[in-house]
Amino acid sequence: MADLVYQKIITSLKKSIDDGEYSDMRLPDERSLAESYSVSRSSIKRALGLMADQGIIFKKRGSGTFVNPLYLKQGSSFSYSGKNLGITDSFNANGQKPGVKVLKFDVVHPDKDLQDNLFLKPSEFVYSFERLRFLDDVPFMIETGYIPIKLAPELSEQIASESIFNYVESELGKEVNKTYLTISAQPSDEEGKKLLNLSANEPVGLMEGIFFLDDGTPFEFSTMKLHYKYFKYDSFVDLGNK
Amino acid sequence: MADLVYQKIITSLKKSIDDGEYSDMRLPDERSLAESYSVSRSSIKRALGLMADQGIIFKKRGSGTFVNPLYLKQGSSFSYSGKNLGITDSFNANGQKPGVKVLKFDVVHPDKDLQDNLFLKPSEFVYSFERLRFLDDVPFMIETGYIPIKLAPELSEQIASESIFNYVESELGKEVNKTYLTISAQPSDEEGKKLLNLSANEPVGLMEGIFFLDDGTPFEFSTMKLHYKYFKYDSFVDLGNK
DNA sequence: TTCATAAATTGGAGCGGCCCAATTTTATAC
DNA sequence: GTATAAAATTGGGCCGCTCCAATTTATGAA
Numbered sequence: 001m002a003d004l005v006y007q008k009i010i011t012s013l014k015k016s017i018d019d020g021e022y023s024d025m026r027l028p029d030e031r032s033l034a035e036s037y038s039v040s041r042s043s044i045k046r047a048l049g050l051m052a053d054q055g056i057i058f059k060k061r062g063s064g065t066f067v068n069p070l071y072l073k074q075g076s077s078f079s080y081s082g083k084n085l086g087i088t089d090s091f092n093a094n095g096q097k098p099g100v101k102v103l104k105f106d107v108v109h110p111d112k113d114l115q116d117n118l119f120l121k122p123s124e125f126v127y128s129f130e131r132l133r134f135l136d137d138v139p140f141m142i143e144t145g146y147i148p149i150k151l152a153p154e155l156s157e158q159i160a161s162e163s164i165f166n167y168v169e170s171e172l173g174k175e176v177n178k179t180y181l182t183i184s185a186q187p188s189d190e191e192g193k194k195l196l197n198l199s200a201n202e203p204v205g206l207m208e209g210i211f212f213l214d215d216g217t218p219f220e221f222s223t224m225k226l227h228y229k230y231f232k233y234d235s236f237v238d239l240g241n242k
Numbered sequence: 243m244a245d246l247v248y249q250k251i252i253t254s255l256k257k258s259i260d261d262g263e264y265s266d267m268r269l270p271d272e273r274s275l276a277e278s279y280s281v282s283r284s285s286i287k288r289a290l291g292l293m294a295d296q297g298i299i300f301k302k303r304g305s306g307t308f309v310n311p312l313y314l315k316q317g318s319s320f321s322y323s324g325k326n327l328g329i330t331d332s333f334n335a336n337g338q339k340p341g342v343k344v345l346k347f348d349v350v351h352p353d354k355d356l357q358d359n360l361f362l363k364p365s366e367f368v369y370s371f372e373r374l375r376f377l378d379d380v381p382f383m384i385e386t387g388y389i390p391i392k393l394a395p396e397l398s399e400q401i402a403s404e405s406i407f408n409y410v411e412s413e414l415g416k417e418v419n420k421t422y423l424t425i426s427a428q429p430s431d432e433e434g435k436k437l438l439n440l441s442a443n444e445p446v447g448l449m450e451g452i453f454f455l456d457d458g459t460p461f462e463f464s465t466m467k468l469h470y471k472y473f474k475y476d477s478f479v480d481l482g483n484k
Numbered sequence: 485t486t487c488a489t490a491a492a493t494t495g496g497a498g499c500g501g502c503c504c505a506a507t508t509t510t511a512t513a514c
Numbered sequence: 515g516t517a518t519a520a521a522a523t524t525g526g527g528c529c530g531c532t533c534c535a536a537t538t539t540a541t542g543a544a
Contacts, residue, residue: 058458062537185427203445216300233425304507
């Protein structure tokens with residue numbers, strides 16, 4: 001992917017771990033690694049630091065660096081920590097065919113909440129749309145999105161039926177790659193029962209998120225209601241002080 | 243809390259942001275900051291990097307560093323990104339009084355799943371316990387936990403009625419500060435209806451987690467069923483390549 | 485052998501420098 | 515004026531070094 005030193009080291013170390021080279025669960029010390037890779041200790045530290053953030057390894061001062069045993073036991077869903085987003089690409093991996101149906105596509109004024117979240121004046125307009133998403137033709141998610149028209153003037157129902165983020169990236173040269181997510185759950189409402197084929201006692205998972213452009217501009221406010229069986233979010237959390 | 247340079251810089255910068263010193267949403271460049279704080283640019287980079295990870299600021303190469311506008315708008319729950327854990331302390335902040343009732347406390351053999359997750363042999367024993375947690379005397383969470391006896395030989399129902407992690411830290415000198423969480427939702431089962439006063443259509447939020455000691459040893463496998471109204475998880479996600 | 489102490493190991497923090505890439509600003513030419 | 519090119523700005527990556535703190539290992543006295 002990249003020719004960055006620390007990236008290559010991460011890739012290499014992962015491979016070594018997968019290959020079972022560190023059967024005692026212990027990695028060489030940073031100074032040795034620096035020498036054997038012929039890079040500075042700083043780069044090793046960066047690589048190991050990122051891997052620790054991802055939960056692949058544990059570092060302990062004075063003691064050493066260790067492989068997270070669960071990283072080996074595959075099936076423990078280690079591949080997508082913090083990544084189950086409502087984005088087309090995120091769902092491809094499973095080999096299922098994604099589909100989108102646009103239920104609504106309008107232009108409206110933002111209400112107070114939306115003004116706050118997207119930093120808009122009451123007079124500004126936003127696109128308001130609702131999409132139903134499928135996996136292998138089974139509906140699993142209702143998505144309600146709001147995007148300021150000034151940020152994507154040419155947005156259309158046609159684009160919404162494909163991938164908005166891809167459009168933004170390829171046509172507008174902007175990138176959406178950060179999001180602030182709030183995750184919760186609710187009993188299914190009428191819409192959920194109807195569109196997601198839920199019965200009364202079956203809930204929906206809620207992912208409310210604000211998506212940002214790379215310069216920090218809030219780009220979209222999105223509420224995703226997921227069929228509870230498709231609702232799963234993984235994350236590795238460091239409770240450390242830092 | 244700490245006398246670390248980058249920590250103090252973070253604290254200081256946060257204060258400056260809160261005080262509205264950067265009304266144009268733009269922070270000084272790294273080199274200037276380094277000079278005005280009389281520290282190296284490396285330390286500034288570290289501080290800004292961490293703040294970016296937390297979603298407080300956005301960095302853009304060639305352009306500058308900007309405040310996340312949502313960080314200002316308080317109420318947008320920015321204080322606890324990635325932290326709504328089932329730990330005593332996490333719930334204190336809201337000013338509500340936490341309570342615990344131990345429903346079960348046994349020693350059993352781990353089943354296959356548990357053996358995998360905690361890396362145990364079938365012959366080894368684990369503590370098995372179930373706790374009901376309260377906030378202001380209202381039950382909101384059912385917690386089912388498993389801890390290998392070899393990791394906490396002296397564990398008791400008494401300890402479980404208080405804080406297990408505090409005990410581990412103060413008495414065993416170990417620290418539990420990392421966890422791998424899987425978040426999902428389910429219709430409420432009989433237990434949930436009874437203990438959490440849920441009606442048939444009201445769901446529970448599920449947080450399944452493996453808690454680790456600082457050296458990477460899996461310490462506890464825990465399943466937390468939360469009353470859906472108390473179920474909320476916030477996180478700031480960077481979809482970047484990295 | 486046991487146990488306290490000293491030494492070596494190992495990751496953490498910080499410095500200050502170098503060059504580069506993306507972006508913005510300024511200068512220049514038409 | 516406007517478009518183009520050059521220069522300055524700004525964050526990214528990497529190096530290599532110093533010192534420190536936590537831990538482990540080796541040492542040596544009782």
